[in-house]
Amino acid sequence: MTPSSPPRPDTAPAPGIPAPGGRPGRPRVTELLLSAFAGHRGTGLPLGPLTLLAGPSGSGKTGALRAYEALARLGGGAELGEAFPDPGACVPERARADAQHRRGFRLGCTADGPEGPVRLEVAVQAEPEPRIVGERLTADGLVLLETALRDPRRRAVQAAWHTAGATPVTRAPLPDDRLGTALLPLRVAGTTHGQRRVLAAAEQMVVALRSVFPCDPRPERMRAPVAAGSGRLLGGCDNLADVLWRTRAECGRRHALLVDAVRAGCAGPVAGLLAEPYATGLVRALLDRGDGTRTDLRRLGDGELRYAALALVLLTGPGVLAVDEPGEVPDALRTLTVLVHGLDRALDPGQRAHLLRLAARMCERGHIRLVGAVSDASWAADVPGVTVVHLSRD
Template sequence: MTVPPALLPDASSPPASPDHDADLPERPRVTELRLSAFAAHRHARLPLGPLTLFTGPSGCGKTSALRAYEALAGLGGGIPLPEVFPDPLACVPERARPDAQRRRGFRIGCTTDGPEGPIRLDVAVQAEPALRIVGERLSAAGGQVLLETALRDPSRRQVQAAWHTAGQSPVTRAPLPDDRLGTALLPLRVAGKTDGQRRVLAAAEQTVVALRSVFACEPRPGRMRVPVPLGSGRLLGGCENLADVLWRTRAECAKRHAQFVTAVRAGCAGPVADVLAEPLADGTVQALLDRGDGTRTDCGRLGDGELRYLALALVLFTGPGVLEVDPVGEVPVAMQALTVLADHLDRGLDPRQRTELLRLAARMCDRGHIRLVGAVSDVSWAVGVDGVTVVHLKP
């Protein structure tokens, strides 16, 4: 694929309670993921609801679709391109051929919805000979272009940007760095003096808020079986510090913890009266299941499916203040939605655990507390469930 030179809450604050989200204003959200040319995908448009499951045979691109979403989230957060794509050649479609200048790359994008209506973001990335953004377009409903960038001089590490002004001059032009998303930089460049500039700023903010606060999660039971040091109390993507997080969350909100225990009881074998975190003499903490009869089971003794279920249930009951994410600190939490990206969501789960986890996810996503995009190998257990968007991918 030849990339064209021009392409069209504060982390310290406590998590919001899931019981009080129903009446909050509608948050900016990603409603479509576009993989125009990315890894195994060509011309793919993937609709996203509050709870979305990607499914399909091995090799169809479920993991790469989640990776593209996570990459857009990183770019929206202002992360430099090399950090977002440490292996950019893996994102180039396999049969893509370089052009006369030996350039190859990939294209991804998304649509967000919110107060500004549907806003499209499309990005073209050159993977070789040098990693850089060579084109970006932010556009509103009806095709109105709000921001457009293009690579004009390959010898310079910048792109030429033009954004809508609607003042004495219809557009403003200025160079932007080629290793950052221009949309995320607009608040530093646009004065907001005209209606057109304010429109651009509002669209950029909606896009950034919708993309940020992403938590990529894939519990690793092998790392969850040992006691861990007390730390920040923020859950890592592999959930290996689950005991540390339980130590924090159990004390923060008794009602939410009771709901979490109810969910664990539905998905784990044997009686469950409570889920505890117990400090040890060496300064570490271990997770335990209180069986209600004086017996406490070290969570390290649980099966892989039980541990994955426990970790995913904890994720669904928490928020940006507990999960290791980078929320938009300058935007009220009430205007943000946490999006969980869960690869291999059904791995190791038995039918009961899958059903209970889906029920919990649908309930939390319906409240607006959270959005979930997961990849599953078999979706038959989820077809027909209210509130679930199923996206079938083909190799």
């Protein structure tokens, strides 16, 4: 695995948000660590504002996105079973069990922000029963939190976090099915300089991990009319018509940008993109051709539907997408990270070029980041701001 270009960090803080020491104001994940995860061993994937994971089938692109999504779930406070529904599939194929018949996997990430680079490493036992058996949070070479499984009979790990007061380290048990870093704000008093540093680093990591939107538009599910609901877009974009029903009236400027994007990626004239009632409680989406003709989206090709859905994702945000909404984090400090499986699937060269340029413009603003998996990224070489990470089956 070699990146074709280094990730370009967001050097400007969010408007109105001071960045201590020149650090960026929005925490964001800049590296995914797959020490021993599925087909990855000792892998570090640099992540820029717009990153393409490129490689053939079997090179680990899907595994990397699933690892990122799982870390995001743990960072949001989810239990281990929710983050890893099938933990056995995450164990490296040739991993050998120890004397107690235990096998597992290791992963982590680096989050940059006002506190500088903060690294999280997590060891998960998948067999015989799933549990988090080790966790380490570090910054500037200092271990801020470390956990270890001391007694396999107890459903807890022994945790030690930096205090730097009369007692250098505080020790306490933490549950073995949740990420300790996400629990620290409930356990650390913040009375000493060391404790405040622990809390700041943990908060940066958790904020960087939350607000992740895994996305894989499914054209076969997008053609039929859908029930009018919350207007929040699902990861499969099944409810595209319901979201258009809501967003068309909410922000005319963004909707106009979406129409421009759809016009560039769909065949024939496009004067508008709209939704209308279809039957009791149902809505459908249509293209306005500008001459009185309206084309039902069910008539569009798979590439056109995927293109339109991904353009909608890039031009909306957390208020429209079905993502975690941390009410305690100001919007100015949040960055939405979109994970796209098969970013180039079913798209023709023109569609993928238009979509990538749109993604580059949106990511440059700092409110959104995108990590997409593609089979080949040679077509992205001329787009500035793109980090390409090449993966191979080896």
